Amino acid sequence: MATKLTKLLHIKYPIIQAPMFLVSNVSMVTEAMKGGIAGCIPALNYRTLDELRAALKQLKSNKVEGGSFGFNLIVNKSNLKYKEQLRVICEEGCDFIITSLGSPEETINQAHQVGIKVFCDVVDLKFAQKVEALGADAVIAVNNEAGGHRGNLSPEMLIKELVAHCKIPIISAGGVGTKADIDKMLSYGAEGVSVGSPFIASLEAGVTDEYKQACIDYGEKDIVVTERISGTPCTVINTPYVQKIGTKQTWLESVLNKHKKLKKWVKMIRFSIGMRATEKAATQATYKTVWVAGPSIEHTHEILPVKMIIEKLVN
Template identity: 75%
Template sequence: MEKQTLTSLLQITHPVIMAPMFLVSNTQMVIEGMKSGVAGCIPALNYRTLAELQASIQTLKASKVAGGSFGYNLIVNKSNVKYKEQLRILCEEGVDFIITSLGSPEETIREAHKVGIKVFCDVTDVAFAQKVEQLGADAIIAVNNLAGGHRGNLDPKTLIKAINEHTSLPVISAGGVGCKADLVAMLNYGAVGVSVGSPFIASIESGVSQEYKQACVDYTAKDIVMTERISGTPCTVINTPYVQKVGTKQTALETFLNKNKIFKKWVKMIRFYIGMKATEKAATQVTYKNVWVAGPSIDNTKAILPVAKIVEQLVA
């Protein structure tokens, strides 16, 4: 059975979601993306308060144009203490879609579907893809080993093919798309669309520091490394001098605590909070502690450009 395309699922012109990026994504980026015919997504955690989250939804609803779409990303595990209230706001205000990450999407799917909101779920393997299909997800975000931030372990072709063979849900590929040729490759592998993040970090509209944006221009795919020292979960970052100095592996104490059944949950929550605070400082302030999250698709980033121009390079 032919799977529904991303353009049909979200009523957009091009099969592209501007991926939700912690600290990077904002309403201005999404508005420009919608004007260019793609979907945009913002992490709910980018907003400190529920009132700010609500205001952002209202801004996007007022700015929505034909051919564009908007949604929000929810962290659905216990590390996000705001999850339930964020979900309530999204459902009350009304958004086009929600992307779930790092936990069970069961409650999100149930509540979102009551008000006609589609739910796409981040997965990195077939087993979880099958679970979210059973829970009623509308599509799968297949996070491969070329994604920025928290990535998967499988290459795009292998992951897309495996999920297509074992589920009936549309597959949206996340990771490794920095130009039109990459997008076409993912579609040829069997994806119905793509989720693109790192190329938009160096957009004029993104809210991070000029230094972070310029780093995405100056560094290449060879400079992307995996670190365990931000959130406790392996994460891809630019290999800045500071990252080289502190190393990318957990200390012996961190490893012990993460394996201890008693301490594991609390250590993970504390580590996630500390890591996100450190990332926030590096992303928004001039500091020698530069921990800049990005994926290898920055290889195609040659200049700081408007969102509209980046979309054009992906789909023209």
């Protein structure tokens, strides 16, 4: 399964264990590296810079041949910690950074100075060409089957369009739960895949057993898109609580989001409220169950170690 991604990150299989808010942790990424793939953690999973630095040091000491690790940065103004997180990551070092929701220019410039590769989330050709021009090492093509913040295009349409017009590697994100799915994405021209939801129900994931069990009990048909988490459409499991609160923004948010000067602050407030809600649902037993996941939970049937999930994906 050698591809440009395996060569770029020196990994055995062309798979990135996707960064998942609250879910991803050092244990998961360590097992990912042992399994011959790359693992990634959102920097926002750490409340303080000291905790982020400690995680970087631990992963460096845990690194094995054939594995790779990185961190995800939200690079827009909603993440007030962004610049300091980037500084710490560049000081300690990792193999790659994945940028989301903003311009990656500053990240690319600083990361490349210390030998860190930068992959950028994109949902269309226009943004892919922008980040390629800025010097990105690869793009993460987020399609309409992704979990969390997803794109609008199908995997086939998005991958083929990017492959036809971009020179850097295309890594597909969304719609992968089996080996057949990986083969399909590679057949479209992708150099690898980013896989998240199948790893939620892992022994190492840092979330409640209720969240993990939900990924077993619910399936593809139970995934809905909500505007109530971050202000940007996000996929969640359609639990009774989600049905109760609805998936559309409030009428007040709708009005304020049309105001040129206020919409930035409205989004920041919604992002803060939504993140607190998902954190409670992921880490505590609560009836307010807002569980982020993608359609690929359709293939999750039991809670397994990360090692076995990787084996199922590659065999």
